[in-house]
Amino acid sequence: METAYESAKKNKQAAQKEVAEPVKKYRIKSLRKREELSGFLFISPWLIGFVALTLGPLLFSLYVSFTNYNITSKMDFVGTQNYQNMFFNDGLFWTSLWNTLYFVAFSVPLTTAGAILLAVLLNQKIPGIKVFRTIYYLPAVLSGVAVYLLWMQLLSPSTGLVNTALSWFGVRGPAWLFDPEWTKPALIVMKMWSVGGGMLLYLASLQGVSKAMYEAADIDGASAFRKFFHITLPMITPVIFFDIVTSLIGGFQIFQEAYVMTENGDGGPVNSLLFYNLHMWNKAFEVFDMGYASAMAWFLFVIVLVLTVINLKFGKRWVHYGGGDEK
Amino acid sequence: MSTQEHSPKFYETMSFKRRMKKMFVLLLLILGSIVILSPVWWMISTSLKTPGEIAQYPPSFLPDSFQWSNYVKAWQTAPFTRWALNTLFITVCVVIGNVVVNSFVAYGFAKIRFRGKNLLFTLVLSTMLIPGFVMMIPQYMLFSKLHWINTYLPLIVPAFFGNAFFIFLLRQFFKTIPDEMIEAAKIDGANHFQIWWKLAMPLMKPAVITVAILSFNGAWNDFLGPLLYINDEKLYTLQIGLQTFKGTVQTQWHYLMSASVLVLLPVILIFFFFQRYFIEGSNITTGTKG
Numbered sequence: 001m002e003t004a005y006e007s008a009k010k011n012k013q014a015a016q017k018e019v020a021e022p023v024k025k026y027r028i029k030s031l032r033k034r035e036e037l038s039g040f041l042f043i044s045p046w047l048i049g050f051v052a053l054t055l056g057p058l059l060f061s062l063y064v065s066f067t068n069y070n071i072t073s074k075m076d077f078v079g080t081q082n083y084q085n086m087f088f089n090d091g092l093f094w095t096s097l098w099n100t101l102y103f104v105a106f107s108v109p110l111t112t113a114g115a116i117l118l119a120v121l122l123n124q125k126i127p128g129i130k131v132f133r134t135i136y137y138l139p140a141v142l143s144g145v146a147v148y149l150l151w152m153q154l155l156s157p158s159t160g161l162v163n164t165a166l167s168w169f170g171v172r173g174p175a176w177l178f179d180p181e182w183t184k185p186a187l188i189v190m191k192m193w194s195v196g197g198g199m200l201l202y203l204a205s206l207q208g209v210s211k212a213m214y215e216a217a218d219i220d221g222a223s224a225f226r227k228f229f230h231i232t233l234p235m236i237t238p239v240i241f242f243d244i245v246t247s248l249i250g251g252f253q254i255f256q257e258a259y260v261m262t263e264n265g266d267g268g269p270v271n272s273l274l275f276y277n278l279h280m281w282n283k284a285f286e287v288f289d290m291g292y293a294s295a296m297a298w299f300l301f302v303i304v305l306v307l308t309v310i311n312l313k314f315g316k317r318w319v320h321y322g323g324g325d326e327k
Numbered sequence: 328m329s330t331q332e333h334s335p336k337f338y339e340t341m342s343f344k345r346r347m348k349k350m351f352v353l354l355l356l357i358l359g360s361i362v363i364l365s366p367v368w369w370m371i372s373t374s375l376k377t378p379g380e381i382a383q384y385p386p387s388f389l390p391d392s393f394q395w396s397n398y399v400k401a402w403q404t405a406p407f408t409r410w411a412l413n414t415l416f417i418t419v420c421v422v423i424g425n426v427v428v429n430s431f432v433a434y435g436f437a438k439i440r441f442r443g444k445n446l447l448f449t450l451v452l453s454t455m456l457i458p459g460f461v462m463m464i465p466q467y468m469l470f471s472k473l474h475w476i477n478t479y480l481p482l483i484v485p486a487f488f489g490n491a492f493f494i495f496l497l498r499q500f501f502k503t504i505p506d507e508m509i510e511a512a513k514i515d516g517a518n519h520f521q522i523w524w525k526l527a528m529p530l531m532k533p534a535v536i537t538v539a540i541l542s543f544n545g546a547w548n549d550f551l552g553p554l555l556y557i558n559d560e561k562l563y564t565l566q567i568g569l570q571t572f573k574g575t576v577q578t579q580w581h582y583l584m585s586a587s588v589l590v591l592l593p594v595i596l597i598f599f600f601f602q603r604y605f606i607e608g609s610n611i612t613t614g615t616k617g
Contacts, residue, residue, distance in 0.1 A: 035440055038519045042435025043447065045428045049488025054454055057465030064468070071471060118359075124352050134602060135360045138367070141598045141605070144548035145569040146587035150370045153580055159386050161369045167385075193366065200606060224348075246455075253460055256550050260570060277460045284464050285555070293464050301461045308456055 065294035072288075082295035093296070095271050096279035099184065103275065104251035107188050112243055115198030120232065122199065123206045133203070140197030148260040151190045152177065162189070177261060180272035187257050187273070198243055205239040206232065237319045245311050252304055253277060276300060374398070374585035381580050394581065401582040402589065405575065409561065410568035417482050417564060418546040424486030425493055425542040426535055432489050433497030434523045438509055448498075455491045459551075467555060481556045482549070486542070493538050500534035501527055537604040544594055565590045 040047075065082055069075045086093050122133050154161045155176040163173030174182040213231050222230070233240075255277035259265040265281070267274030276296070284293035337343055373381060374397055375390040402408070436448050470481040504527060512522045528535060550566040557563060563571065569590055576582045598605070 032440075036442060039435055039439035039441030039444065042439055042519065042523075043432050045487065046432045046451065046489035046494060047447075049485070050450070050454065053466060053469075053485055053488055054457070054462065057462065057469050058457075060468065061461075061465035064465070069468075071468065121352055121356060121359075124349065126349055126353055126356070132356045132360060134599075136363055137605065138595075138598065139363060141544060141594055142367075142591055143544075144550055144590070145566050145573075146590045149569070149573060149583050149587050150366060153373060153584065154366055154369060159382065159384055161365060161386070164386055165365075193363070196363070204606070249456060249458055253458055255460065259554075260550075260573075280460065280464070284467070290464065290468065297461045297464050300458060304456070304458050304461075 061294040062298060064291055065298050067291045069290040069294075070288045071290055078291065082292045083299075085292065086295055086299065092271065092274060092279055096274045096276045099272065099274055100252060100254065100276040103184055103187065103254055104248065106184075107191050108244065108247050108251050110188065111191055111195050111198060111247060112240065114192055114195040115243070116202050116233075116236070116240070118195060118199040119202030119206055120228070122203055133200075136196040137200055138196065139194040140200070142194070145256075145260050147190075148257055151186075151193075152261055155186050155189075178269060180268070180270040183268050183272040187254070187261075190257065198247070201239055201243060202236060205236045209235045234320045238321060241311075241315050241319045245308060245315075248307055248311070249304055252300060255281065370584050370588060373580055374588050376581055378579060378581055397581045397585040398589065401572075401576075401586040404582065405568060405572045405586075406560070406563075407565070407568060407572075407586065407589070410563050410565045413479075413562060414547060414564040414566075417479055418543055420479075420483040421486040421546040422539050422542050424483065425490060426539050428487050428489055429493040429538060430497050430501075430528060430531075430535060431523060433494045434501050434519070434527055436494065437498045437501035438504065438506075438522075438527070439519060451489075451491050451494055455495075463551070463555065470556065476556055477558050477562065478556075479562070482546075482552045486546075490542075493542070497531070497534055497538060500531045504530060533604065536601065540597060540601050540604050543597065547594060 064075075066077060066079060067075050068078050068081075118136060122129060122136065126132075155163075157163060157173070157175040157178060160173075160176075162176070166173040176182050176186040209232065213235075214227060217227050217231060254275050258268065258273040258275050258278050259281070262268040262273050265278060267278060277300075280293050280296045280300070283289045283296065372388065372390055375393045375395070376387070377391075377394055380387060380391055436444065436451070466481070466485075470476060473480075475481050475484075508526070509522055512526055517525070548566065549564070550570070553564040553567045554570075557567060560571070569586060572586055573583060
């Protein structure tokens with residue numbers, strides 16, 4: 001024990017000597033090296049995950065999309081066969097793409113506008129406003145199968161709450177999930193219910209808009225309408241932009257709702273709920289045509305990428321980044 | 328406020344107009360609240376009705392008699408207890424992974440200087456733009472090669488390799504720690520690992536709790552992961568279990584709704600107890616802090 005202690009003490013003294021002796025320049029350099037090393041150590045979990053769970057599989061699936069891979073036996077190179085089949089031989093591919101575009105085209109603008117409107121209302125100084133914020137946010141935390149089941153009940157054509165409420169106003173509600181014309185609107189109605197999630201983002205940014213601007217506008221006698229369109233809206237454009245980019249990407253992911261709310265994920269009446277991902281899912285995990293499914297996945301990736309790039313490009317024109325606002 | 332040519336009528340005054348506006352907004356918010364809350368209330372009320380009462384038209388708004396036994400029967404019709412424990416196990420593992428690993432990585436991006444940091448961080452952010460579904464098929468191929476199908480590994484292990492959104496969120500928080508504080512700790516002989524665990528983590532407790540709650544919700548409600556990787560009914564999670572239950576009891580809505588209420592209950596409880604942390608999460612995303 002003693003010897004160990006003594007040798008440790010000696011080592012320490014030696015180490016101290018070593019540190020004290022070399023020129024300052026060397027010390028700084030080695031410190032910087034250590035800093036650099038610990039930097040990479042800290043981000044290494046993400047870096048490993050990125051290579052092993054994102055980049056690797058992504059590139060592998062690009063290769064697979066040119067083969068007839070089915071997980072178990074074959075993996076032959078088939079050239080662009082999968083892509084040709086997708087574009088020219090699979091009618092359901094186009095149906096699913098159309099259904100998805102329809103859903104995105106309506107749900108994204110509606111939820112964005114709804115969230116902004118709600119945030120403006122919830123940004124007023126009114127007694128009990130915190131309770132209102134909680135209520136409107138609640139549906140955003142409720143998700144998963146339970147909520148889909150609930151909406152199947154709410155949208156039930158004869159005894160559901162939605163059609164019952166419509167009947168009070170003399171409106172005969174549609175058959176929702178049973179009428180191919182109304183299946184997608186049904187899902188959009190369901191999405192609108194949880195608009196409070198986006199609202200919270202806007203609320204936070206509305207509270208960041210300086211009061212001075214509104215006071216200045218008040219002195220000029222601006223109407224509430226003008227103030228909204230000329231101060232509020234421009235000031236929150238960065239959040240609108242963020243919201244649109246992320247909800248576009250999210251919109252293309254629609255799958256679970258359709259899978260749970262239709263019989264065995266079969267796409268609902270007349271395939272009206274056969275979304276892109278549902279079709280891809282069936283190809284990948286029902287018939288195990290991984291080559292074809294990978295081709296579909298890559299095509300989806302390209303669509304989303306192009307839309308995001310367009311977004312980023314046009315974003316510069318209308319997104320207003322306030323002065324002195326650091327990233 | 329200064330010179331007034333005639334004394335205004337009460338309905339012309341600013342304060343009256345402002346009060347009317349507030350009343351209008353209040354009315355709107357109350358009506359909206361009813362619309363927002365009615366589905367939740369409908370779920371609870373349906374869960375307490377008899378099948379006969381559910382089928383009746385027009386529907387009743389309160390159950391004639393409260394059928395509490397629906398809950399017991401629904402829970403016993405399927406192995407829900409087993410599924411709940413499975414879900415809890417996965418969720419706890421995922422939350423631990425997310426909290427520890429993402430804060431570790433985020434600290435590296437926020438407080439350590441190294442070459443290529445900005446480029447790598449941009450890469451982190453850009454992975455958020457890849458649709459999850461695009462990743463799903465290649466990941467499935469990977470995990471099936473590793474013989475991880477029908478185990479919890481594909482659901483848990485990825486949580487230990489960082490999540491772009493959480494890294495971003497925590498980095499924004501860690502950046503608010505003054506550099507002087509880190510330097511002082513270094514002079515006292517602490518290394519980055521100690522600074523992260525003993526200084527940054529306790530200091531950023533609210534952010535860490537936010538990540539814990541968001542990842543709890545994510546794991547608890549995850550449907551796609553278990554649907555893809557779990558085939559054995561004994562290993563099911565609540566989400567998949569509920570989906571199977573839907574097939575077994577068909578349109579027996581009293582059972583479906585009572586099971587749904589029970590599955591949602593933990594999420595609702597956490598929401599009410601930790602509300603402010605949800606708000607923290609979205610404040611950071613819009614860059615109000617940091």
